[in-house]
Amino acid sequence: MSAARDEILGRVRAALAPSAKTERSRVISRSYRDVTAPADPVSLFVERVADYQATVRLVSAAGVADAIAAETEGMHCIVPVDLPWDLSNAEIDDFQSNDELDTFDAVVTGAQVGIAETGTIVLDHQGDQGRRAITLVPDRHICIIRTDQIVAGVPEAIAELNPQRAQTWISGPSATSDIELTRVEGVHGPRRLVVLVVY
Amino acid sequence: MSGTFVGMPAFPSAAREALQDDQLRRNLANATGVIRTKRAEVVDEVDNWEELRVAGAAIKDEVLLHLDEYLIELEASLTAAGAAVHWARDADEACQIVGDIAADHEVDEVVKVKSMATQEIGLNERLAQRGISAWETDLAELIVQLGDDLPSHILVPAIHRNRDEIRDIFVESMASAGKPAPDGLTNDPAALANASRLHLREKFMRAKMAVSGANFAVADTGTLVVVESEGNGRMCLTLPEVLVSVVGIEKIVPSWEDLDVFLQTLPRSSTGERMNPYTSTWSGVNDADGPQEVHVVLLDNGRTRALADEVGRQALRCIRCSACLNACPVYERTGGKAYGSVYPGPIGAILNPLMKGVGVDEQTDSLPYASSLCGACYDVCPVAIDIPSVLVELRTQVVDSHRGGAPDAFGAAMAGAAVSFGSPLPWKTVVLATGWAGRLSGPLAGRVRSSALKNVPGAAGAWAGARDIPALPKESFRAWMKRTGGQE
Numbered sequence: 001m002s003a004a005r006d007e008i009l010g011r012v013r014a015a016l017a018p019s020a021k022t023e024r025s026r027v028i029s030r031s032y033r034d035v036t037a038p039a040d041p042v043s044l045f046v047e048r049v050a051d052y053q054a055t056v057r058l059v060s061a062a063g064v065a066d067a068i069a070a071e072t073e074g075m076h077c078i079v080p081v082d083l084p085w086d087l088s089n090a091e092i093d094d095f096q097s098n099d100e101l102d103t104f105d106a107v108v109t110g111a112q113v114g115i116a117e118t119g120t121i122v123l124d125h126q127g128d129q130g131r132r133a134i135t136l137v138p139d140r141h142i143c144i145i146r147t148d149q150i151v152a153g154v155p156e157a158i159a160e161l162n163p164q165r166a167q168t169w170i171s172g173p174s175a176t177s178d179i180e181l182t183r184v185e186g187v188h189g190p191r192r193l194v195v196l197v198v199y
Numbered sequence: 200m201s202g203t204f205v206g207m208p209a210f211p212s213a214a215r216e217a218l219q220d221d222q223l224r225r226n227l228a229n230a231t232g233v234i235r236t237k238r239a240e241v242v243d244e245v246d247n248w249e250e251l252r253v254a255g256a257a258i259k260d261e262v263l264l265h266l267d268e269y270l271i272e273l274e275a276s277l278t279a280a281g282a283a284v285h286w287a288r289d290a291d292e293a294c295q296i297v298g299d300i301a302a303d304h305e306v307d308e309v310v311k312v313k314s315m316a317t318q319e320i321g322l323n324e325r326l327a328q329r330g331i332s333a334w335e336t337d338l339a340e341l342i343v344q345l346g347d348d349l350p351s352h353i354l355v356p357a358i359h360r361n362r363d364e365i366r367d368i369f370v371e372s373m374a375s376a377g378k379p380a381p382d383g384l385t386n387d388p389a390a391l392a393n394a395s396r397l398h399l400r401e402k403f404m405r406a407k408m409a410v411s412g413a414n415f416a417v418a419d420t421g422t423l424v425v426v427e428s429e430g431n432g433r434m435c436l437t438l439p440e441v442l443v444s445v446v447g448i449e450k451i452v453p454s455w456e457d458l459d460v461f462l463q464t465l466p467r468s469s470t471g472e473r474m475n476p477y478t479s480t481w482s483g484v485n486d487a488d489g490p491q492e493v494h495v496v497l498l499d500n501g502r503t504r505a506l507a508d509e510v511g512r513q514a515l516r517c518i519r520c521s522a523c524l525n526a527c528p529v530y531e532r533t534g535g536k537a538y539g540s541v542y543p544g545p546i547g548a549i550l551n552p553l554m555k556g557v558g559v560d561e562q563t564d565s566l567p568y569a570s571s572l573c574g575a576c577y578d579v580c581p582v583a584i585d586i587p588s589v590l591v592e593l594r595t596q597v598v599d600s601h602r603g604g605a606p607d608a609f610g611a612a613m614a615g616a617a618v619s620f621g622s623p624l625p626w627k628t629v630v631l632a633t634g635w636a637g638r639l640s641g642p643l644a645g646r647v648r649s650s651a652l653k654n655v656p657g658a659a660g661a662w663a664g665a666r667d668i669p670a671l672p673k674e675s676f677r678a679w680m681k682r683t684g685g686q687e
Contacts, residue, residue, distance in 0.1 A: 133489075
């Protein structure tokens with residue numbers, strides 16, 4: 001193994017040797033970040049999430065529990081351990097097996113960051129978002145995000161997020177265009193995505 | 200199992216065959232047209248697109264010009280994050296490493312998320328030789344695999360298949376690979392997608408080991424990134440106990456902040472979306488979340504050869520978006536298979552010769568000529584790879600590598616031209632001859648109303664075989680000038 005490592009590094013150095021004298025600049029212009037911020041990131045976020053055929057609703061802080069109840073009526077739900085709302089029809093994530101996860105109808109989680117320009121929610125799987133598998137196996141994902149978590153664009157999100165944490169960036173429900181370029185919502189991930197934006 | 204590209208004929212003959220396939224041409228024209236339009240719309244939305252391209256190119260160049268340092272940094276941060284790092288000089292070594300990991304865990308099947316690198320090294324076939332089934336989980340890759348077929352596009356590999364064929368493939372082949380297709384399966388795309396969901400869910404649930412590639416590998420944090428649409432990637436990256444990622448050494452970006460360029464340019468260039476449905480990032484092993492054994496195979500397999508080419512090196516900036524395929528008038532007509540490689544289109548026409556070397560086989564040497572040098576690929580490239588310039592450079596290298604042998608048709612024609620243009624007497628002879636030819640072809644041309652010559656005899660014939668040459672005029676310019684004094 002280390003023979004391969006040494007040989008590859010040796011090849012790289014040999015390949016670059018003739019260029020050693022040329023300028024090897026380490027300055028990368030970040031002028032691409034100089035853009036006008038959207039006037040109203042929250043409404044842009046709502047518009048862009050809806051563009052992906054996801055359901056998106058604005059709800060007041062007092063109305064969140066009712067909104068979750070309405071979206072999960074009659075469903076068997078799983079929730080992460082730190083979700084701050086109580087659900088009568090939910091089980092708390094207790095490291096159920098993959099097969100057990102497959103028996104749940106829906107999952108309810110928080111989010112870490114929302115990106116207005118692309119309509120993206122980012123989970124970094126902290127306490128109110130749960131481990132990755134719970135937001136993947138059930139067929140419906142209800143995701144709750146506060147307006148103060150919504151940033152303008154991708155650079156702002158990258159700046160806020162911690163790369164040491166596993167992340168899932170979600171832009172609408174899973175989708176494919178592999179058959180005659182016809183878009184089909186819902187393949188392997190949750191086929192329904194509901195985003196509740198709490199103001 | 201899917202087929203392989205080994206033994207494909209050179210581009211001109213493969214292209215001629217592809218051009219006879221009406222369905223392929225129709226599907227491709229439709230697909231490339233639709234994606235081109237979507238891309239243009241979402242790129243136009245971005246005010247600073249050009250700055251993003253320049254930054255993307257600069258970040259990748261920075262990595263390439265210090266690749267040894269970044270590889271060592273990536274290895275250290277991956278190791279610190281709990282991943283095991285392996286190095287593979289070539290395809291054989293990479294397949295051996297992945298196969299050994301599978302053997303260590305006594306698995307006889309792995310699930311795979313679509314990865315160009317694992318296709319490049321022929322991993323599925325190599326694992327099959329060791330009795331390990333590798334299941335493709337991307338819908339299009341599943342169609343290709345079940346149909347024992349070859350992919351025709353990086354992004355939509357089964358674009359050459361229509362919905363009826365896909366239904367038939369599912370009905371015929373799903374049962375032998377696992378869960379059979381549902382009874383009464385129709386050709387409705389939603390029904391077909393659901394059939395793949397049911398078929399693959401069984402595999403995701405029981406798989407102990409997954410194999411992925413990575414779109415990006417962040418040197419300073421050891422973070423790998425996979426960009427996808429269907430959720431099969433999330434399944435593979437999350438549910439199995441063991442995860443092996445095969446990563447080309449050029450996939451590195453220096454730091455986490457650099458992703459703010461590529462996570463803007465890749466989805467817009469690739470599928471024409473503001474953002475792809477799912478992006479997963481992970482740094483080694485996460486406590487109680489996802490695979491608890493994580494391997495990363497750093498793959499050379501010709502990349503250092505490409506790196507040594509000072510003109511061609513920029514091809515290693517490629518982020519596999521496929522925008523150049525959709526922009527290319529040659530690709531639009533021939534499709535991806537004619538390029539005889541997992542990397543088709545304009546980027547394939549430079550990446551293959553750069554990674555494999557020229558003067559080795561006829562197929563690879565034919566690829567730099569599979570272009571009209573129109574430059575559309577360069578215009579749409581999100582990392583500003585000057586593909587036309589690299590094509591021209593590679594044509595020179597191909598010609599140079601064949602020096603010493605018999606001159607080919609083009610060489611002979613150029614040698615003839617050198618004599619003709621070299622002094623006035625031979626030139627007048629040529630003009631006189633074509634003038635006569637023009638007068639001879641005149642009456643014929645009048646009868647068949649042909650504006651183009653299809654068949655040219657002699658040395659120029661091979662060149663003219665793929666091109667229409669304007670019909671010769673009735674008289675030469677010199678004769679016309681002499682007759683009219685330029686007054687007509």
